[in-house]
Amino acid sequence: MERGAIPCLIRIFMVSQFLKIYRTQQWSFKTSIYLFRNRKLGNFISIATIFFAILIPSTLVVVSGSLMNIVQNETRPYSYFIFKPDVSEREIERFVEQASELWEIKVDVLSPEKLRNKFFESLGIDIINSSLNFPYSAQVVYPLHITMDKFKSHHENMSSHEIIQSAESNHGLLIRARLAEKGAIGFIWITLLIITIFCALVSYVSSKNVLLLYSEEIKSLILSGLALKTIRLPIIWCGAMNGVILGTLLYFASVLLAEQSSILINEYLFFLDYHSKNWGESESHTLVLILASITSYTLGAIIASRQIKAEILIE
């Protein structure tokens, strides 16, 4: 046999197998389209689902809107220290060295003049006639990834230094902000989970409705000796088709709403980032969202299709 003959035979075999699958599945594809077109109650429920599903991005917009201020403005942990009035520059240098030796900490020391200028600038008052005396102060900015425990212990450690008169940090505020952020993310995922279950339920109800439309055929197909799994296929295809359409609609509805306020949404929920125009990443995220919809709808349809049973009762 020639060298090229075997791959050629394999190709012919594969094509013939593909054609056979196409021939056997042709009926189920056609039937699923027929069922999809004719299921009036199912389509009505599905439209209602779209409206319900739009609630996700709307909720997210509301939740993220209130969180944005805290998360955006208070992201970096920092401490503020005011030194005692009689402290020397040498002591301050030692304090800075001690503070900086831990992690990636940035320490800015403000001289009394600088602090005085800043203070009056912020108040909008002329400083020439002021007789107020300001002490030395330092602002310590911590890295973003620092844990709250480390931040707190470092702040307390530095505050107990003998040259420090008073100290403040945004530790409490950050704890509250991070808790709120976690709560919001949890809320988002729970909402998504509820929506997924709801979609599966809608699919189940509408597939059960389709069974009524399909019952005449089921009887005929069972008498023709078809396997129940073959008879179930059109219902499952129909559910999957519904999932594709609703997933796509849900996605575009979400995008339209997420366009308004979207950092959290884009970050956590894979929606398209219109502002960054990052199409490459968003394509895979779109796929995830649509796949989730298809899965929940197909699952509902599979459960409903399991209700098809060939039972004959003894009268």
Add this chain to the structure above:
Amino acid sequence: MRIEFLNCSARNEIGFTALNNINLTLREGSFNIISGDDKSGKSFLLYLARGQVKSTEGKVLIDKDPLAEFSRKRLYLHQQNMPLLTKNPELIGRLNVFDNVSLPLQIRGIGQYEIKKRVRNALKQLDIRHLELARPKNLAAGVRQRICIARCIALRPKAILIDDIFFHLNSKEKQMVNELLITLNLSGATILLVTDITRIHRIEGARYLTLWRGELSPA
């Protein structure tokens, strides 16, 4: 196909007996007619042969293999080889006559050319070739029954189960179907026909039995 019922009994939950100790052997290529009155268990016997119901006692052997031990795949194959014709013609309303007849063949993955040949031949035998593109819902019950028979013939089955199909047929159609069944039987198909005692009719070479309250006796 050889079908054997060995000591088969069937009862429902409240104790009603549909079949009582049935012992019956249908030899390969035999023509069997069972008559009985309403609720005598005729249809149940057919469902039992197809493996669609299980007997509470006894067993059914298909070509000497117990039907209860068939794998799911083999059971579906068995049911495809043993089509059931019922009193009410079960057809798919949205498909035309040709598609209705060809559907079981399509699902089996038979080639288009072979499907066309078999379907047109079956329709011709039942004198409904001209109705190929018609929708079943617009046709008379007798014609719909003939379509069901054509669907059955196109499958080239090893055995045919018939449940009182003559109810909707006129005398001319009955004659045509009788001749067709005899031809099928002569070509090797085992036939089991159950009918109401009032509609029994003579078919040459057939074996006659009577089912009375779940018990079988020679006619």
